[in-house]
Amino acid sequence: MRFLAVCTAVAAAAALTGCSGAGGASAGPDKVTLWLMKGSASDEFVDRFTASFEQEHPGVDLDVRIQEWTGIGEKVDGVLSGRGGESADLIEVGNTQVARYIETGGLSELTLDGMRRWGNQDWLDGLADPSSIGGAQYGVPWYAANRVVIYHKDLFADAGIKTPPRNRQEWIQATQKLDKGDQQGIYLAGQNWYVLSGFVWDEGGDLAVQNNGTWEGTLHDDKALAGMEFYKQLQALGDGPKGADEETPPQAEVFARGKVAQIIGPPSQAAAIEAANPALKGKLGFFPIPGKTSDKPGAVFTGGSVLIIPEKARQRDRAIDVITALVSEKWQTELARTMSYVPNKTTLAHVVADNEGAATMAVGAAHGRATPKSARWAEVEAENPIKPYMTAVLTGQDPRKAARTASESITTVLNSER
Incomplete structure (x- = not known):
């Protein structure tokens, strides 16, 4: 479930150490393609995040491409199957959409990364549960919203x-x-x-x-x-x-x-x-x-978005780095305060304490759920x-x-x- 054949024999280790990217110093910057949905984050947030990530990861070019919700299912299917003519290393999808992609195949498993890198024990159930099947995690919670x-x-x-x-x-x-x-x-x-x-x-x-x-x-x-x-x-x-x-x-x-x-x-x-x-x-x-x-x-x-990595991602290790940054307290705080969202963890609810609407959502999100986990x-x-x-x-x-x-x-x- 890794992006290079040499990684498949050590999949668990790759979650911690990563395999070398598709490009090296002689090949120019490692280009990481991130698909975000229109309206999920402001242009200012995307610009600040991109500049910060590239500064902290020399030699990486983060290419953020904004996608429309209409027709996104077919486009993601194309990336996962490798037959769509487009590729992406990391994709934002709705939390209730993940079951569909798990069934059709082509998702990289992120169970160990969630445990060891991203504090999955504190994730909102309404985001995390729809992204897991049989104990395997395929989607990483990014943000939530509820009534x-x-x-x-x-x-x-x-x-x-x-x-x-x-x-x-x-x-x-x-x-x-x-x-x-x-x-x-x-x-x-x-x-x-x-x-x-x-x-x-x-x-x-x-x-x-x-x-x-x-x-x-x-x-x-x-x-x-x-x-x-x-x-x-x-x-x-x-x-x-x-x-x-x-x-x-x-x-x-x-x-x-x-x-x-x-x-x-x-x-x-x-x-x-x-x-x-x-x-x-x-x-x-x-x-x-x-x-x-x-x-x-x-x-x-609980509605919201999660982040998935296609099995065919060319830059899986770099996509892991992008997720690590996006779910960090710094950028979770920035996103939640900018967009009035609920952060992806119950332990981060305090970052929206000054926003009455978002703070009220966070109280409910701690007990949130999603629709039945069927494709x-x-x-x-x-x-x-x-x-x-x-x-x-x-x-x-x-x-x-x-x-x-x-x-x-x-x-x-x-x-x-x-």
Whole structure:
């Protein structure tokens, strides 16, 4: 699983000592190609990182190429197979995409490097777990983001709510106080399945599980149904559409009208709210999605990016050096503060303590999870039987029957042949 044939016999040692690069002093600088996704890091961050890395690694030319999310799967497949006409030594991918690349093959294993170089014991589970199969690690967490509760401070104060709720019971009670007249206690669209996932996980359920190599949708499980029941109770304390998701209409626009006390979304939506209604500037707050008890916040879906190295990378040892720099406390701090992200480790949450939105995300990220670790989960999302299931329950249909229908659809997709 190394980039030169002479390395394959000592793969474990190569993780520590590396093999010689493709180029030497006589061949000019070692060129390392890094693919980053558009919007993941600012131009200023990329420029500063590149200059610093090249200064600390004389003889290395770091070539950062920005990629579009649209169509990236096929491009990465091409690099991993060696048939795409392009090459890269290190690639940023979404945390939920890694299972697909592991299945198709062509990834370099990074288990030993994670243990000995990068402090994998502190990685966020929501980033690290989707990148591992059978104890082997193929992706290195880079940054995370997740949903929080964004609330209108004035409306909370008017309702006599002095502190944000810390558990579900307090949350329901507070939202009931806030839901009055033409004011919505919370705007929660009926098909926000990412939020539902957290409630299901809190109950000990899941969207799907794998047993003996076979996947099964599990929305009809009692624990998953309990998560949906809480979603229904919360969603009723506002006027969110039962047959649409949070982007139809965009929930930030609804909140900006000033008559909504809460929404659930990434903290970055606060900027959109303030842009739409400048009168709300300084009046927005954040708190973690409450859990069943006050001792820990609710589970959240963790999104974000990880770094992978193709088996065919020409500069694997240099790619290791780039990862080492990108996940260092210095550059994790720079990225998190520049982009308002959550760092890749629980032990680095303190670096965003001065950013209320990012700090709130970090609390939830410590208990974050990702979607089922299947190469076909993206196909489930494309069809997404979870959304009509949610609408069915919210409009009074039998929850167990609707859930079983959704579970059967998930099962069919996850076990289908490509």
